[in-house]
């Protein structure tokens with residue numbers, strides 16, 4: 001680890017372009033006691049209704065730590081023809097083409113620039129996770145992976161890595177490299193699961209099936225890095241019970257963290273054409289809130305919930321409009337949990353998931 005987190009106090013803040021904030025969570029007290037013999041999770045003891053990423057970060061680092069996005073110039077096998085062309089239906093992957101890529105500062109330069117922007121909102125934030133976010137961030141020669149991860153970790157304020165990737169780009173050599181890094185620092189690997197239903201993965205032109213995700217999770221387990229899954233609700237053709245089947249699968253796999261958001265639409269995608277043509281209807285806000293709460297109830301209490309909302313920059317975003325109100329949606333989710341006097345995992349034990 002390149003720097004030790006401090007314990008300085010923190011500020012509240014919101015979004016800033018290119019930065020990924022860790023949200024402060026409203027403190028809502030549950031009135032219902034745990035069953036006898038059940039250990040109180042620290043997040044419940046703190047008055048939360050789910051194991052928020054912010055709570056996890058505070059426990060893990062004992063201070064504010066923000067993610068800073070890093071573009072290492074990776075592309076995606078679902079775009080370059082290795083697996084498929086065109087990419088996922090919802091992804092504006094034209095930006096992954098080398099010819100369209102904006103000239104960026106090197107990795108250390110990008111981190112410095114992001115930190116400078118971040119400091120306008122979080123003046124006292126001293127520690128950061130380098131978030132390899134655009135495209136598929138384990139898709140490249142091993143020596144390139146080694147070099148870019150090492151460069152990020154050489155930044156004196158970077159205390160770990162978050163790496164977004166596909167399950168079919170997680171060969172054993174890559175996992176060995178990530179495991180080696182995780183011996184010395186915090187490493188989180190986020191696989192795009194999206195759904196457990198292969199017909200939905202085919203609809204989105206994902207280029208791999210659910211079995212590929214399960215295989216990557218099983219081979220990643222026990223290697224010392226955090227295993228995360230990215231899940232979308234509101235995929236066309238998925239019923240409420242289909243989405244909850246995905247929740248039970250996430251619970252069954254006992255991954256470390258999950259990101260949940262609704263299917264939303266950005267410009268220059270196949271999805272944008274489908275929405276414009278009326279072929280795809282995006283999920284309504286109230287339906288999403290109820291479904292995400294149902295989803296949370298089925299997850300194990302020890303699973304970190306990294307996010308429950310999603311959006312994109314407004315000039316790039318098509319809909320649904322309510323997705324841009326991230327704070328409001330977050331409050332509505334907390335209110336729904338409170339109205340039910342419910343919390344993450346309330347229905348987990350009873351399902352045997």
Ligand code: SF4
Pocket residue numbers: 076077078079086087088091092093134135136166192
């Ligand atoms: S796998 Fe990820 S980067 Fe590749 S096309 Fe799909 S969403 Fe885009």
